[in-house]
Amino acid sequence: MYAFEKKDSYTFSFSSPSHLRFYLESNGYTIPFSKDLSPLGKQVLIQAPDGTCKTVKNALATHPMEGCDAETDGSPSELTKRRYARFSGSGAGLVWMEAISVVPEARTSDHQMMINDQTADSFAGLVEDMKKNDVFAVAQLTHSGRFAKNSDTPHALFATRSLPFEAKRPQDVGVPIVTDDYLDRLPEKFAKAAKLAENAGFDAIDVKACHQYLLDELLSAHTREGKYGGSFENRARLMIDCFDAVRAVLKPDTVLASRLSLSDMIEYPYGFAVCEDKPVRPDLTETKKLIEILRAKGLSLINMTMGSPYFNPHINRPYNRGSYEPPEHPLVGLERLIDATREIQTAFPEITMIGTGYSYLRELAPYVAAGALHEGAASMIGFGRMAFAYDTFARDMIEGNFNPSKVCIACSKCAEIKRLSQHTGCPIRDQEIYLPIYREHCMKGRKNTP
Ligand SMILES: Cc1cc2nc3c(=O)[nH]c(=O)nc-3n(C[C@H](O)[C@H](O)[C@H](O)COP(=O)(O)O)c2cc1C
Incomplete structure (x- = not known):
């Protein structure tokens, strides 16, 4: 049935839209494709809890991406402002701001953004600047848990x-687990940060899991004891409590x-929403259960993702070159992301679902993005790495x-x-700023140039 093996070549080598389309069709991929790009420019309506709708000017978004370039107090630096001027000026209708810590001890580095009474005004200035480009702005609120390092x-x-994590990262063995008392105090921290973000002008608040x-690690805490581990109700408890606390304010x-x-x-019992047998596969039963609970409480916008960038990054961002050779063709990874988005979008048609993983497709991304929108496999398409590289990507698409x-x-x-917690962006297409950073921190001792 297949003209090529799905494991052909991992290097991106499609010469034209027709070439990609032929390859996808002859290999039996479910990845959508459309030559008509008009769905990209269509307005999108997002529902608020009170039933009113917000209009987003088109169906493209920039994904949240930690730039590790905030000031040490968590406020945006000049470099952060430059990134958001680029994202909001890209032509995308929605800008999903990167992970913003709700408490100091949970930052991934001393340069992760953080919102509190001292920094809130600087966020207001940043949002005001972004809004000059008529974007819908989302604040991503987070506690970085396992990856807190500051x-x-x-x-x-x-x-x-x-x-599985500890097998890969021996430094994690023996690190204590946070107590129930510590977790009990987090909903009020999320609520405080959410109110500050709303006052700063954000249109939407993301409780990141x-x-x-x-919050995601707790969803997978099958082996934790006590009220936050074991059963689905216990594992989802903190996510739901944080969501309730945020909504209330x-x-x-x-x-x-x-x-x-x-x-x-x-792998089960360490992952969320996976089959219990091997090889590891998604099982979206609990995902749907969680979304149904949150939807009833007002959730109306989901930016989908999968996997862990610290454990299996090829799942979340299919790549050409990375820290290891992935066990599957990047298109298989992209297909998994698209299929899962489609499954959730079909189950919850009233939710605005943003699709992920498209940057791998380079100049052919618009055709797959338009195909997904055309099929109803997502409501919007987000771009992460592409937005770092290409400052007017959405307008040009x-x-x-x-x-x-x-x-x-x-x-x-x-x-x-980013892995080295340095200021990040694209060293290839935005060389003036990021190539010297890449050279200084990532190329020590290497002879070849990037
Ligand atoms: C440097 C970098 C930082 C990221 N930071 C975040 C983040 O703060 N929050 C988040 O939800 N995802 C983050 N991501 C994941 C992206 O939002 C996105 O899911 C991923 O890059 C796949 O989309 P793409 O194929 O368009 O790049 C980050 C990705 C990269 C490469």
Whole structure:
């Protein structure tokens, strides 16, 4: 049946839209495709809890991406402002701001954004600037749990033991697990941060539960004892409590959102929403259960993701070059992301679902993005690495002027810099700022140039 093996070549080598389309069709992929790009430019309506609708000017979004470039107090720096000027000026209708810590001890570095009484005004200035480009702005509120690493915290804040993680990261063995008392205090911290973010002008608040950060790790805490582990009700408790606390303080027309790992793709009993047998596969039963609960409480915007960037990054961002050779073709990964988004979008048609993972497709991304929108497999399409690389990507996609010499090449250099907690962006397409950073921190001792 297949003209090619799905494991053909991992290097992106499609010469034209027709070539990609032929390849997808002849290999039996379920990845959608449309030559008609008009769905990209269509307005999108997002429901608020009070039943009113917010209009987003088109169906493209920039994904949240930690730039590790905030000031040490958590406020945006000049470099942060430059990134958001680029994202909001890209032509995308929605800008989903990166992970903003709700408490100091949970930051991934001393340069992660953090919102509190001292920094809130600087966020208001940033949002005001973004809004000049008529964007819908989302604040991603987070507790980085297992990946907290900063001068306020002597060690990471694990929600549960994870043998797969600890097998890869021996430094994690023996790190204590956070207590129920500590977790009990977090909903009020999320609520405080949410109110500050709303006052700063954000249109939507994201209670983030993905990528093995704290709320997501709890969803997978099958082996934790006590009220936050074991049963689905216990594992979902803190996510739901944080969501309730956030909703209680927000105005009824502020949109409630979540960046949600539809499945962690980490083996049972250490992952969320996976089959209990091997090989690891998504099982979206619990995902749907959780979304149904949150939807009834007002959730109307989901930015989907899967996997963990610290454990299986090829799942969340299919790549050409990365820290290891992935066990599958990047298109298989993209297909998984698209299929899962479609499954949730079909089950919850009233929710605005944002699709993820498209940057791998380079100049052919608009055709698959338009195909997904056309099929109803997502309501909007987000771009992460592409937005780092290509400053006017959304406008050019919508206008049919997408420039192949400006696209992301999925080389993972932005992620490499982030792993070292340095200011990150694209060292290939935004060289002036990021190539010297890449050279200084990632190329020590290497002879070849990026
Ligand atoms: C450097 C970097 C930082 C990221 N930071 C975040 C983040 O703060 N929050 C989040 O939800 N996802 C984060 N992500 C994941 C992206 O939002 C996105 O899911 C991923 O890059 C796949 O989309 P793409 O194929 O368009 O790049 C980050 C990704 C990269 C490469």
